[in-house]
Amino acid sequence: MDPYNTGNPIGLGPRGHTYRKKRRIRGPLLTILALLLLSSGGWVAFQRIAAAKADTTYSVTSLAESPVVNMEKNRIERWNGVTKKVAYLTFEDGPTALTPAILDQLKKEQVHATFFLVGTEIDLYPDSVKRIVEEGHYPGLHSMTHSRETLYDSKKADTYIKEMHQVQKRIKQLTDKQPLLSRPPFGSSPYLTKSMAKDIAKANLRVWDWSIDSMDWYYKDSAKEVAKTVISRATEPFEIILLHEQPQAVRAIPAIVAGLKKKGYQFAVYDEDLHTPFNFAKHPEL
Numbered sequence: 001m002d003p004y005n006t007g008n009p010i011g012l013g014p015r016g017h018t019y020r021k022k023r024r025i026r027g028p029l030l031t032i033l034a035l036l037l038l039s040s041g042g043w044v045a046f047q048r049i050a051a052a053k054a055d056t057t058y059s060v061t062s063l064a065e066s067p068v069v070n071m072e073k074n075r076i077e078r079w080n081g082v083t084k085k086v087a088y089l090t091f092e093d094g095p096t097a098l099t100p101a102i103l104d105q106l107k108k109e110q111v112h113a114t115f116f117l118v119g120t121e122i123d124l125y126p127d128s129v130k131r132i133v134e135e136g137h138y139p140g141l142h143s144m145t146h147s148r149e150t151l152y153d154s155k156k157a158d159t160y161i162k163e164m165h166q167v168q169k170r171i172k173q174l175t176d177k178q179p180l181l182s183r184p185p186f187g188s189s190p191y192l193t194k195s196m197a198k199d200i201a202k203a204n205l206r207v208w209d210w211s212i213d214s215m216d217w218y219y220k221d222s223a224k225e226v227a228k229t230v231i232s233r234a235t236e237p238f239e240i241i242l243l244h245e246q247p248q249a250v251r252a253i254p255a256i257v258a259g260l261k262k263k264g265y266q267f268a269v270y271d272e273d274l275h276t277p278f279n280f281a282k283h284p285e286l
């Protein structure tokens with residue numbers, strides 16, 4: 001077997017030709033070599049362009065579809081090749097008469113959660129709001145009216161901002177905390193337009209939707225189904241779980257915590273310093 005010829009499909013290189021033969025093919029050889037160099041240069045350039053293109057697509061897609069890339073900056077760590085998985089429990093529409101039970105349950109499980117509070121309810125259960133903050137949970141903003149028409153029909157952000165600021169003021173009076181994170185009732189999409197998002201960001205408010213709907217509004221009589229839904233839907237390293245201050249959600253807490261821990265999740269409470277944009281409408285400034 002000719003060692004010089006192995007794996008060389010066009011037969012370049014010494015192959016035991018006579019000197020004369022070599023001389024005769026030097027001209028064409030150089031041409032082929034030059035062509036090869038040119039085309040390999042072109043291939044490298046193409047690869048660079050393709051890689052750059054792929055990079056852009058990757059970051060845009062990631063930002064749009066899941067916050068993994070943003071998170072990597074702040075939070076995601078890998079240990080021995082295993083990605084740290086974080087779940088955020090979020091409770092909407094409180095405070096309610098059930099808030100103390102939720103807080104008790106969370107304390108028992110040693111887990112912190114993010115609450116999205118409705119201003120008018122804060123007036124009814126001020127002690128629960130204090131307790132939320134005292135026990136290390138995050139008191140988020142969830143408007144005054146919780147009304148689709150009032151908040152979004154105008155296609156302007158004025159009412160949204162005004163209502164969130166009203167909630168913020170109430171929380172500040174009670175707890176001395178001035179939270180910036182809001183959860184749009186019914187979710188940001190299709191309600192928050194691009195210009196609304198800009199104004200909301202300018203008003204120093206942030207927006208978080210959710211990545212897992214627990215379906216607690218659907219499984220009204222079954223905490224088991226609520227927990228099963230959450231656990232089976234948890235697949236990403238960063239999950240925001242939508243729950244409501246409802247009995248079936250409260251009863252589902254222990255199973256949700258156990259099930260997600262078993263899947264390798266840690267629980268986190270929203271932290272303004274590590275904010276990661278997460279909204280359906282994909283506005284990066286929120």
Ligand SMILES: [Zn+2]
Binds near residue numbers: 092142146185186
């Ligand atoms: Zn709500």
